[in-house]
Amino acid sequence: MNLNKKSIITKYGKNVLDSGNITVQIALLTYKINDLQNHFLIHKKDFSSRKGLLKMVSKRRKLLKYMRKKSVSEYNSIIKDLKIRR
Template identity: 40%
Template sequence: MAEADGYDQDMLNSKEKTKVMEKVRIHEKDTGSAEAQVALFSEEIIRLTKHLKKHQKDNSSRLGLLKMVAKRKRLLDYLKREAPKRHASLVKKLDL
């Protein structure tokens, strides 16, 4: 049923994840740095927001979106505290 309403298309596949992380990764195989995680969360947030505009009553997705936004905020706060230059660079690259 998820495929019928297009939700599976809203989720990132591995090729899309790689493409999103290319802009911010520290080295070629970087997938776990704070920058890479923030980039992925940002893309997922954009996609989930579009989904919720179409499906306003999808409260479980809304809760997931709120959790994702909170995680991204914590990671950005961490980066700002530990590496202000990397934080500024990331915010500029992702237009946050």
């Protein structure tokens, strides 16, 4: 996870320490959401983790909504790059 986190931050941020950028936050949440979806294929009755997944999805949705207001071109590029359905 730590290596993937650093690679995501360097790919979507301006530098290694730029973890507060909106695109970086969306990319990290998308990585965590995809990881939890794989977890639920094995553990179907893990409802407490499912609650955390729903919180992450709603947070990502709010960040995407903010990004769409701020810059439509960045919004479209991040949606296309991360393959998020919208």
